[in-house]
Every structure is written in C-alpha cells, then in structure tokens.
Amino acid sequence: MRRPCCVLVLMSMICTAAAAQETYVHAGRLLADPASGRVDARRTVVVRADRVVEIREGFVEAPAGVAVVDLRESFVLPGLIDSHVHLCHENGPDDRMHRVVNTSADWAIQGVQFAARTLQAGFTTVANLGDDNDAIFALRDGIAAGTIPGPRILAAGNVLGPHGGEGDIHGYRWDVIEAVRRPAQCSGADDCRRLVREQIQRGADIIKIVATGAVLSDMAAGVGQQFTADELKAIVDTAHGLGRKVTAHAHGADGINAALAAGIDSIEHGSFLDAKSIELLKAGGAYLVPTLLAGETVKRWAMDPDGFLSPQSRAKALQVGPKMVDATRRARQAGVKIAFGTDASVAPHGTNAGEFGLMLQAGFTPLGAIQAATVNAADHLGLSGEVGSLAPGKAADLIAVHGDPLQDIAELQRVHFVMRAGRIHRND
Numbered sequence: 281m282r283r284p285c286c287v288l289v290l291m292s293m294i295c296t297a298a299a300a301q302e303t304y305v306h307a308g309r310l311l312a313d314p315a316s317g318r319v320d321a322r323r324t325v326v327v328r329a330d331r332v333v334e335i336r337e338g339f340v341e342a343p344a345g346v347a348v349v350d351l352r353e354s355f356v357l358p359g360l361i362d363s364h365v366h367l368c369h370e371n372g373p374d375d376r377m378h379r380v381v382n383t384s385a386d387w388a389i390q391g392v393q394f395a396a397r398t399l400q401a402g403f404t405t406v407a408n409l410g411d412d413n414d415a416i417f418a419l420r421d422g423i424a425a426g427t428i429p430g431p432r433i434l435a436a437g438n439v440l441g442p443h444g445g446e447g448d449i450h451g452y453r454w455d456v457i458e459a460v461r462r463p464a465q466c467s468g469a470d471d472c473r474r475l476v477r478e479q480i481q482r483g484a485d486i487i488k489i490v491a492t493g494a495v496l497s498d499m500a501a502g503v504g505q506q507f508t509a510d511e512l513k514a515i516v517d518t519a520h521g522l523g524r525k526v527t528a529h530a531h532g533a534d535g536i537n538a539a540l541a542a543g544i545d546s547i548e549h550g551s552f553l554d555a556k557s558i559e560l561l562k563a564g565g566a567y568l569v570p571t572l573l574a575g576e577t578v579k580r581w582a583m584d585p586d587g588f589l590s591p592q593s594r595a596k597a598l599q600v601g602p603k604m605v606d607a608t609r610r611a612r613q614a615g616v617k618i619a620f621g622t623d624a625s626v627a628p629h630g631t632n633a634g635e636f637g638l639m640l641q642a643g644f645t646p647l648g649a650i651q652a653a654t655v656n657a658a659d660h661l662g663l664s665g666e667v668g669s670l671a672p673g674k675a676a677d678l679i680a681v682h683g684d685p686l687q688d689i690a691e692l693q694r695v696h697f698v699m700r701a702g703r704i705h706r707n708d
C-alpha cells in the first residue's frame with residue numbers, strides 16, 4: 281500500500297480535476313453513525329468520486345448529469361469491516377496438498393475470487409491476518425488501484441511464529457518442510473526483531489503472530505503459550521517503532537496474558553481468556569476479536585465422523601469451539617473493547633455475516649454487534665478517519681438491506697447493495 285501511494289494520490293487528483301463522478305444515494309432509513317445508534321428516515325447521501333461529501337435531509341432531486349441510486353425502500357449503513365480473514369485460501373480436506381503444490385500466483389488467483397465474494401457480502405474493509413506475502417500484497421495493491429473488485433485490505437502477509445511451533449509446517453519429511461515453509465519463524469528476541477523488520481520491509485501493514493497453539497495445525501501441542509515473554513516484547517516494540525500494530529492469535533490464557541503483558545494491540549480468538557486477561561485487556565485498551573464463526577465451524581467439522589480433521593485437530597476443535605462464545609460473553613460484560621472478526625477461510629468467504637447471530641448468543645444487542653463491525657473495527661485497525669461511519673470526508677463505503685437489522689440481525693446476511701469507494705459493486 282505504501283509503494284504506489286504517490287502515484288495513487290496523483291491519479292486521484294487528476295481524476296478529481298477532470299470530472300468527479302457524483303452520485304445521490306436516496307436512503308429510506310440511514311444508520312450513518314453506528315456509535316450514536318440514531319436511524320434517520322429519508323436521507324440523501326451525496327457521493328463525489330470515492331468520498332461522502334454531504335448527507336442531506338429528504339430525497340434531494342439530483343442535478344443533470346448526477347447519478348441517482350434508489351434505496352428509498354432500504355436500510356442503509358456503512359460498509360462492514362471484518363478484522364480477521366484469510367482471503368487467499370479456504371480450509372478444507374486438501375490443505376496439506378495445497379501447501380506443497382500451490383505457488384504464490386495460485387494463492388493470489390484464489391484471493392481474487394474470495395475478495396470479490398467478501399465484497400458482495402457487504403464487507404468493504406478487511407484485515408487479512410495471514411497469507412503468502414507476495415499473493416496478499418499483490419491482491420491488496422490491485423484492489424487499492426481499482427484493477428480488481430474487493431474490500432480495502434490491511435495485510436499482515438506471513439504469520440510470524442516460533443520455529444517448530446504454531447504457524448510452522450508439521451508432519452512432512454524434513455526436506456519438504458524446508459522447501460515449503462514460509463520465511464516467518466524466529467527464535468530468540470534478536471531473531472524476532474530481525475523478522476519483524478523484514479516482514480514490514482516486504483510490505484506488511486500489520487504484524488500477526490501466533491502466541492499459542494492453534495486448532496487447525498497438525499501438532500499435538502495444545503493451545504498454550506509458544507513464544508517466550510522476551511520474544512513477545514521484542515516483536516511488539518520493534519513493530520511499534522516502525523508504526524505497525526501487532527495482533528496475536530491466542531487461545532490459552534497463558535499466551536493471551538503474556539502477549540498482553542508485552543503490550544500487544546489485540547487478541548484474536550481469546551478462547552480461554554481468564555480474569556487476568558480481562559484486566560490486562562482493559563488496562564492496555566487492547567481489542568478482542570472473537571471469531572465465533574470459526575469456532576462454530578471447526579466444532580461442526582470435529583463432530584462429523586467422516587470429517588477431514590486430523591485426530592490432533594479434532595480434539596482441539598471440540599475443546600476450543602464451545603469456549604469462544606463464553607469467553608466473548610465474559611469479556612463484553614466486563615467492558616472489554618471488541619472488534620468484529622470471523623477468521624473467514626475456516627468458514628467460507630462471503631458467509632462472514634454469520635458471525636452476527638453468534639455475537640447475539642454471546643450477549644450483544646444487534647446495535648452492539650453492528651458497532652463491533654463498523655466504528656469499533658475501524659478504531660481497532662486505525663482507520664477511524666476513513667471508514668466505520670458515513671460522514672463528509674469519509675470513504676463512500678455503504679451497503680443496504682431490505683429489512684431493519686436492528687430488529688433482525690440476520691438481515692445483514694441478505695445485503696442487496698454494495699458501494700465501495702464510490703463505486704457500485706452490487707445492486708439487486
């Protein structure tokens with residue numbers, strides 16, 4: 281995103297000077313600022329190029345040459361934000377084969393398809409927390425340049441993990457492991473500092489680490505802490521020094537708490553978080569990204585007697601899945617900041633809005649769940665000036681549903697209109 285920045289700014293200046301495309305969006309009901317929860321009836325959202333420039337009362341008649349989008353019968357809200365996806369793949373029975381066979385180009389091509397699907401589902405911004413460096417950075421830059429459709433992407437690239445731990449490759453011959461593992465493992469504080477710097481140099485917008493074991497890895501190492509405290513501290517301080525946030529995959533409480541003590545910005549999953557975790561999350565202002573949809577999906581896989589999970593993964597899935605809703609409920613009640621995230625790639629891309637119903641099971645109101653996927657996720661990702669609400673100067677990222685999602689959250693699974701950066705990608 282950083283490399284072509286000047287070119288993009290120049291291009292957008294030239295475009296604006298030529299003739300900024302203007303669109304009037306007539307919204308029957310409008311939730312412009314989910315933080316306030318206020319729903320306005322009969323509004324006109326004025327969009328110029330990729331920005332919202334004004335929100336006016338009533339259905340304002342458009343001057344000649346200005347396009348009109350008729351959403352007078354719809355409920356309009358800001359584009360949704362998923363803080364945890366993996367756009368370049370979907371998990372399935374062939375995972376182990378893909379790891380050995382696929383090139384960066386293969387991952388990128390899959391990413392094109394899954395990015396489009398995610399955008400069609402109403403998610404106009406995502407954080408991509410782990411995919412092949414070259415594939416995801418190319419996908420991100422192609423979407424930003426307007427070459428291909430997709431959500432705005434904040435990309436981590438490779439996930440950093442300890443040698444031989446989570447995120448590394450397991451269960452292959454050693455020469456195969458050496459051939460296919462991504463250059464994303466470190467051991468010791470100095471080595472981890474080097475790896476973080478290199479990952480940012482390669483193009484990472486955010487650093488993703490694995491602080492504990494995971495469900496879908498083929499190792500029987502549980503879901504406890506894997507990086508040491510000094511490694512965690514080195515990673516966080518180095519990334520912050522280079523202006524990047526760090527987020528940690530973490531299930532076990534020991535790993536969650538060690539990452540938080542090191543000053544990490546957010547925790548993904550958080551399945552076994554305890555009272556100490558909640559205290560640390562609140563004290564540091566860190567976000568929790570629950571990924572309940574992933575928990576639900578792996579639980580279903582584990583209960584399928586003909587399923588493809590290895591015995592190691594099956595045991596972990598049965599243990600972790602059900603814990604996630606409970607952990608989210610406790611964190612929410614305690615006032616921990618929560619951002620919406622699904623870990624899509626576990627559940628299929630495009631089904632991201634399935635997370636909302638699970639959040640309600642964890643005690644969220646419909647408005648609270650929408651806030652997590654808009655204003656809160658924007659704050660969590662450092663994008664509050666751009667996305668998460670609709671106001672003059674913000675990105676023209678907006679979606680529409682027929683019913684009222686504040687009454688029935690499942691409406692968000694039936695998005696029928698998507699505009700991202702002023703461009704209409706869905707209107708049915």
Ligand SMILES: [Zn+2]
Nearest residue numbers: 366409410623
């Ligand atoms: Zn993930």
